[in-house]
Amino acid sequence: MAELWLQFVLTIDATLRVATPLILCAMAGIFSERSGIIDISLEGKMLLSAFTAASVAALYGSPFLALGCAVIVSMLFSLLHGFACITHRGNQVISGLAINILASGLTVTVGIAIFAQGGQTPFLMSEQRFSAITLPFAETARHIPVFGTIYAEVISGHNLLVWIALLSVVITGYVLFRTTFGLRLRAVGEKPEAVDTAGISVTLMRYQAVLIAGFLCGIAGAYLSIAHGAGFVREMTAGKGYIALAAMIFGHWRPVPALLACLMFGFLEAIAARLQGVEVPFLGPMPTDLILVLPYVLTVILLAGFIGRAVPPRSIGQPYIKER
Template sequence: MSVITDILQLLLTANLWQVALVSAVLLLLPALGGVISERSGVVNIAMEGMMLTGAFFAVWADLIWHSPWIAVLVAMVAGGLMALIHAVVSIRFRADQIVSGIAINIFAAGLTVFLVRAIYGLQDVGHVVPAEALPNWDVPVLSAIPFIGQVVFQQNVVVYIALILLVVVEIVLFRTRLGLRIRAVGEHPQAADTAGLNVYLIRYGAVITSGLLSGLAGAFLAIGVSNTFVPNMTDGRGYIALAAMIFGKWTPRGAFVACIIFGLGEAIYANNSTIHVSQYLLSMLPYLITLVVLAGLVGRSTPPAADGIPYAAGSE
């Protein structure tokens, strides 16, 4: 019983929600990318690899140019390039998108470690000094609001960017012509093509966007939350983001709710010493919850109709 009251008390502290939001944003950015990519009809299980690549190049660039903003840019370009490979292989060559996604993840895991050794030799990658990390920023006035102020408005800049992106992606996907086109291409590419849309262009754009967002998430992880690169530091976040996307039924707002739930779980564990359940068992929860969702116990989650199907112009 004391565990439950402890958790309830924790839920009333702003600290907990502040930490949970950071964890959630690390999942939200790749999840948004996944939503965009899959809505356009390209299955993307490669967020993990794109994020990892972004994390490495963020640290690499920050150590060279001593600017977190250049680092973020480099990380996003790196994530975008990984996504471009996925796009070329799965759109241009109409390859199996799952095989391509697996290959991206293996490629990223191998390349980052390979580069660590090639560039830094046997030494550690080195640490980013706090002054050159992605900064925290208190929003004037708003950060003074009790509770909400600390949770939402005393955060890292990337958190604000991510929350704005959440709203932007939600509006673009469901309230604009571009969003309609993206969804049309993902649901019925033949009809979209007949209507004059460039199926390939839209899919390329969507997949590359997912890489940019995952790269940003990697940068936030490496030079915002942590301050160095460690091999495999994403530790499955790209896959939890995938789970969040499915949990959220391929919508940005749904994915956000899932990210908050997963982030909250992480934060509760980190902040509570009275929970005697192994952290490793708790770490299973996002995956188990997703299995339960997939089992249809909490409503059905159906992917876009043409998700995963390569498009060849001129086919029926």
């Protein structure tokens, strides 16, 4: 029983680790899409920033510098996305796709040019990374039943970026629903004409939104390569950006439900990892691939309106043309 409990607690702990980049990207997606800009380039921006973070950490040794550079690179690509979709009214999906493909090619190309390791970056030492923060009394508390295990395993022992991800949900919720900026941002995604009539620049609002999205994706990427992992591996995002997109839709473009969706998807991934190779009676080995595909299947079912309805912001995907 105690063993099973520990297994459960460890799975919850793993859930949080796996969900962190999803949470950051889902919040990024919420900012962008709430302003009316579809962002399927979460994946590409995360990949680019993961690469940047790992490269800077390997070359200069400072995780904070690495995080800063990752965020800047991600925001530059957000600007590109904005330049194409807002300034030139290009197709938002095509622009996002271009960034994703560009990211796949660029990270490996530049990686080989700098490190000559087939697109990987060197393995990072612990001082080059964000390491786990053990909260006070975690070891002493471990012996207390139930709460102690939870405190020592789930709450303690995470790196800084996990906490930032959780904080980002609170901030997103506050900014979107408690500030004038948030009200305007949401209005721009629903009825840009109204915002324009009020004398606020739709273009500027949308640029700000995509830049915030880039900022958050940058943290997510840095988490992958210099906090959760210890270096960059080609294609290391492996579809996480799209899962985050699914979580955002699942959470109806709202921060807290999106957080829950991220945790649910993270839990599925954590449990699939734990069940790898476990034999199930009558079924043979556990079909973990089928567990991993659940986020995508559930999103399709949700979007089709079989379980509730996901209604996107009304003006999403439509470039705003100011009347003259």
